[in-house]
Amino acid sequence: MRIHREGYRYIAMASVLWLILGYASFYFLPGWPIIVWPLNVIFFLLWFWVIWFFRLPARTHTSHEQKIIAPADGKVVVIEETYEPEYFKDKRLQVSIFMSPLNVHVNRNPISGVVKYMKYHPGKYLVAWHPKSSTENERTSLVIANNDIELLMRQIAGAMARRICYYVKEGDVVKQNDEFGFIRFGSRVDVFFPIGTQLDVKIGDIVQGGMTVLGHFP
Structure with a gap:
């Protein structure tokens, strides 16, 4: 599976945002792992969804002029x-x-x-x-x-x-x-x-x- 070129910018933005939010959650909530870890799971799932949306799966296409x-x-x-x-x-x-x-x-x-x-x-x-x-x-x-x-x-x-x-x-x-x-x-x-x-x-x-x-x- 490849990533479509339309997704490169969005995936880069999502990656930077995930890193910032993940770092901020650990920095500002060091004593709250019960909050920090679920938040980071949510951030990861959103990041993965962006990648999944722009996927370009390998397919054998159907071709016929009629x-x-x-x-x-x-x-x-x-x-x-x-x-x-x-x-x-x-x-x-x-x-x-x-x-x-x-x-x-x-x-x-x-x-x-x-x-x-x-x-x-x-x-x-x-x-x-x-x-x-x-x-x-x-x-x-x-x-x-x-x-x-x-x-x-x-x-x-x-x-x-x-x-x-x-x-x-x-x-x-x-x-x-x-x-x-x-x-x-x-x-x-x-x-x-x-x-x-x-x-x-x-x-x-x-x-x-x-x-x-x-x-x-x-």
């Missing part, structure tokens, strides 16, 4: 036909994946193709499962085109997530399963498919980015 692979780890919380107003401006099949703070937060390209559209939207920080989070939260929208098929992925920041990272721009040629972004500390990814796409997941399914097949091209 399959649409999950862009993120998490739980499928929405499957519905809905109007997509930003890019397509028509009805699409939406699949939403909720990423808890315990999930791997790397976002991967579900298909290979060309980035036709990329836009960042500043916004609010409603909880990721809030119905209005798709349109009011901080988010990015990314469209990948492969021949006549276009998919829109929307990274949505949650109540804990305060920064969305993205690594692609319009015109880039991208490969299936390569990283296109990262969201910190709890979030959601929406995928908008053409109507008629055959899905291989249902609400409540747990998916893994780069591995789980979401569906097939119509």
Whole structure:
């Protein structure tokens, strides 16, 4: 298991903070081991959680030009036909994946193709499962085109997530399963498919980015 580059600064900050707080607890409470040791256990667990959050596990990715692979780890919380107003401006099949703070937060390209559209939207920080989070939260929208098929992925920041990272721009040629972004500390990814796409997941399914097949091209 490796650590994602987005975590280096946070892990360094957490390490320094743990050392300072640990030293302070022993220095100011020398006669209170019943307090000092539990405090240091809590500090250690918080430090370990930061490392765990930014983990980048080794995986054998699923690759297939006719399959649409999950862009993120998490739980499928929405499957519905809905109007997509930003890019397509028509009805699409939406699949939403909720990423808890315990999930791997790397976002991967579900298909290979060309980035036709990329836009960042500043916004609010409603909880990721809030119905209005798709349109009011901080988010990015990314469209990948492969021949006549276009998919829109929307990274949505949650109540804990305060920064969305993205690594692609319009015109880039991208490969299936390569990283296109990262969201910190709890979030959601929406995928908008053409109507008629055959899905291989249902609400409540747990998916893994780069591995789980979401569906097939119509």
